[in-house]
Amino acid sequence: MLTLREPTAVPPGMTFHRMTESIRYEGAYPTRERAEEVTRAVLAALGRQLTGDERVDLAACLPPEAALDFTSQIPDPQPLTGWGFVKDLAARTGGTPATARWDTGAVLTVVADVTGPGLLDRILAELPPGYALLFGRAELTPAA
Secondary structure (H helix, E strand, O other): OOOOOOOOOOOOOOOHHHHHHHHHHHHOOOOHHHHHHHHHHHHHHHHOOOOHHHHHHHHHHOOHHHHHHHHOOOOOOOOOOHHHHHHHHHHHHOOOHHHHHHHHHHHHHHHHHHHOHHHHHHHHHHOOOOOOHHHOOOOOOOOO
16 A cells, blocks of 8 residues: 655755756766756656656656656656657657667656655556666566
8 A cells, every 4th residue: 555645845955957967977978968868858758657646746856947847748648668668768869779778767766766765656656567667676566
């Protein structure tokens, strides 16, 4: 059973610049501009997948520039699986599935740190299978 909690505000000191620097480090990107480009693309893609309170609460945790990239997208009526998310991102950015998977992991790992475990649990419960690994978590399935 999931416990609901009040959404947290943007973590103290978490600016868009600081967030993209963390993503630059996670993804080993050569420039801050490349990290920012990747951040915006992944957050926009995630904005097409997430709805409801989790969407609102995640937006509240992000720096304003990141929240705008995330919330400017209209959610798809049929969310993609984790692998579908990666393939869609690759198609939209002109990259390969391998680079899209790398980019997704770099951004969503930092997003997971920003949101905290409670909200991340709720987000993962809302999304189709395959997203836990993208957020840097093990994909656990219930025993039969």
